[in-house]
Amino acid sequence: MAINWFKYAAPSTFYGLAGKLIPWLAWPAAILFCAGMYIGFFVAPTDAVQSEAYRIIFIHVPASILSMFVYLIMAGYAALGLIFNTRLSSMMASALAPTGALFAFISLWTGALWGKPMWGAWWVWDARLTSELILLFLYLGFISLHASIEDPRRADRASALLAIVGSVNVPIIYFSVKWWNTLHQGSTVKLSGTSMHIAMQHAMFTMLAAMWLYVIAISLARVRSIILERERSTQWVAELAEVKQ
Amino acid sequence: MNWLEFFAMKGYALYVWGSYGIALFVLIVETLLVRHRRQITLQQLRLLREAENPE
Numbered sequence: 478m479a480i481n482w483f484k485y486a487a488p489s490t491f492y493g494l495a496g497k498l499i500p501w502l503a504w505p506a507a508i509l510f511c512a513g514m515y516i517g518f519f520v521a522p523t524d525a526v527q528s529e530a531y532r533i534i535f536i537h538v539p540a541s542i543l544s545m546f547v548y549l550i551m552a553g554y555a556a557l558g559l560i561f562n563t564r565l566s567s568m569m570a571s572a573l574a575p576t577g578a579l580f581a582f583i584s585l586w587t588g589a590l591w592g593k594p595m596w597g598a599w600w601v602w603d604a605r606l607t608s609e610l611i612l613l614f615l616y617l618g619f620i621s622l623h624a625s626i627e628d629p630r631r632a633d634r635a636s637a638l639l640a641i642v643g644s645v646n647v648p649i650i651y652f653s654v655k656w657w658n659t660l661h662q663g664s665t666v667k668l669s670g671t672s673m674h675i676a677m678q679h680a681m682f683t684m685l686a687a688m689w690l691y692v693i694a695i696s697l698a699r700v701r702s703i704i705l706e707r708e709r710s711t712q713w714v715a716e717l718a719e720v721k722q
Numbered sequence: 723m724n725w726l727e728f729f730a731m732k733g734y735a736l737y738v739w740g741s742y743g744i745a746l747f748v749l750i751v752e753t754l755l756v757r758h759r760r761q762i763t764l765q766q767l768r769l770l771r772e773a774e775n776p777e
Contacts (some may be wrong), residue, residue: 536745
């Protein structure tokens with residue numbers, strides 16, 4: 478028997494599915510976050526070059542990776558909404574934008590706090606940092622453009638265009654350390670000479686997994702409110718148990 | 723291991739805890755905001771329902 482995947486493209490069925498999925502994502506996210514913190518602070522050794530300051534890596538690198546991934550997923554959903562005129566895809570794009578913006582902010586913030594002791598500056602106008610700042614502005618632009626247009630379907634189309642054009646910035650961020658001379662270190666993380674200590678890798682990937690699950694859980698939770706707001710005049714919303722009570 | 727020594731982070735306390743503290747704060751606030759938005763949305767839907775079907 479084939480599963481009808483399109484069934485879940487309808488906001489009414491997706492609303493219920495998302496509600497069921499959230500606890501299965503949120504709790505593992507919290508557990509992995511605690512495990513990642515434990516490995517990062519108590520198992521991973523002190524770095525020979527950067528001493529304890531390097532521990533910022535466990536939050537900085539996963540947050541930066543996700544700020545870029547979330548943008549691509551957001552632009553992908555926005556494009557789907559634009560091409561196939563599917564309401565749910567556009568709602569997902571709107572649900573992802575604030576989380577992406579927050580991860581871009583965390584990336585910049587932890588980067589500044591890492592840059593100060595290591596480079597002697599909170600901020601430099603170098604390619605990596607500047608393109609990440611542009612990413613944050615693209616998220617904010619997407620959110621404000623969407624909010625400024627009253628008709629939600631028109632808002633979806635206009636902001637989708639912005640998201641698609643802006644996705645050109647993501648490879649620029651990724652390759653910036655190769656294309657330009659920059660203060661930021663390359664993507665092949667080489668701490669203390671040879672390669673990254675195995676416990677450091679464990680901590681980083683555990684934090685990355687935790688943040689991935691967090692992103693999915695929080696955007697599903699947010700999209701449920703967006704669905705209700707935008708489908709408020711439909712029969713199925715009026716008949717929901719949480720609305721009826 | 724000495725806890726004071728642990729929290730001192732060999733002089734990098736401000737940078738390390740400043741990073742983790744703000745990141746954690748941002749994620750907790752986001753969770754609370756999403757929860758708040760759901761409550762507000764449900765409340766508005768109930769009001770809308772009452773306005774449409776007065777008993």
